[in-house]
Every structure is written in C-alpha cells, then in structure tokens.
Amino acid sequence: MSFSLHHYVLLLVCILTCASAVPTPAELAPRACSTLGPANISNLNKTAPDAYLNGLTFALHRDGGANSNTIKSVVSFAYIPPGATGCMLQIDIPKLPTRNNPGPIASGTGTQADVWLITNPQRSNPYDVNFIYEYSWNKPPVKNQFVSTTIFPTNSPTDAPYRTFLWSGTCQQQLSFQFELSDWQQGSGDVNFFNTLGGKIGLTPIGFRIVYNC
C-alpha cells in the first residue's frame, strides 16, 4: 500500500517537473504583435501656413509640376511603451470602397508619396499626453531620414487591400513621419482620408499604425 503510494507520488512529481521542461502550446505559439494608431496627424498647409492643424485627417496635395506641393502631413505616434522593441510603420488601405470611404481616397496622376522619419524636439516628459504637435507649413519638422515611398490608389473599387511596412527601426516614446508627394512626378495629386487605425469603433480600419513587440 505504502509502496504503491510512493510510486504514485514519484509519478506525480515527474508529471509536474517533466511537464515544466516541455514547452506548452502557449509558449510555442507566435507572440501577437502590439499595435498603436496615430495620436495626431498634422497637416502642413501652404494656404494656412501658420496654422497648427492637428487631428486624424491624412491629407496630401500637389498642383503638378516642380515643387508644387501645397499640403503635407506628419503622422505622429505617442505613448509607445518603454521597452517596446522592433517598431515598424505599417500602412493599411482596405479594399475600397468602404462605408466611411465610399469613393476613392486619392486622385490625380502624382499620388506617390515620400516618407521621412523626423526628429521630434526633445521634451522634458516624453509621455506627456497634453503636448501639442506644433508643426505648420512655416514650421515644418526636422527631417531625419528618407525611409520609403508609397503610392495611394486613385481607383475605387480597388482589387485588393494594400498593407505593407514603410519603415522599421528602434522604438522611441514618440515617432513621427512626414509624408509629401514625390516631387519628380509631373502630375497633380490629392490624397484625403480619416485615419481610423486608432480603434474607432464601427469604422473600417484605414491608415497608419505602429507595430511592435512581435
């Protein structure tokens, strides 16, 4: 009786210790990435050159010809947690049309945009939720690095969703990217949509997000 109890205890100990040495399915499953939508999108607007236009509307415009951009946008992410690793900027344009974008989001023949990582000014508290993005046409951000280009679709319906990474690099508490229509293009271009990748309920996600901790 005591002999079989002894074996039972040994077996139980082995189940507990041996099981802990084998990875559980939860440990083997790929870790889900964390994502974050923009905190603010600043429109740099040549016809309102001193205005701070912060919201979540992404807008670009060029009239056509050399140096003809009149609207650029700075997409800013805040509150990226300390210790976050492997930050990536993702663009996510769903198959159009959607309920909130019943028509095309872009028009013209010059809808390729250049993407720049910018250097935000140092802040005493980088997690301050009340800071204002003070960027305007006359006070543009400081460009750090050209990172990629992306072409906004001018058709609707589109054939397929468009989702790709435009940048990857070191996480910072705040990350901002400037978008402007590429100046080598001859044609005019216009892009305009409301970025809903911040978890806006009921709207089809469209726009930019930071993906990290994958």
Ligand SMILES: *[C@@H]1O[C@H](CO)[C@@H](O)[C@H](O)[C@H]1NC(C)=O
């Ligand atoms: C740019 O400024 C003009 C003039 O104030 C305004 O009509 C237009 O809506 C603005 N566009 C954007 C995207 O800020």
Ligand SMILES: CC(=O)N[C@H]1CO[C@H](CO)[C@@H](O)[C@@H]1O
């Ligand atoms: C200046 C401005 O519009 N700031 C906004 C930035 O985004 C946060 C979060 O969405 C808003 O609370 C601020 O009002």
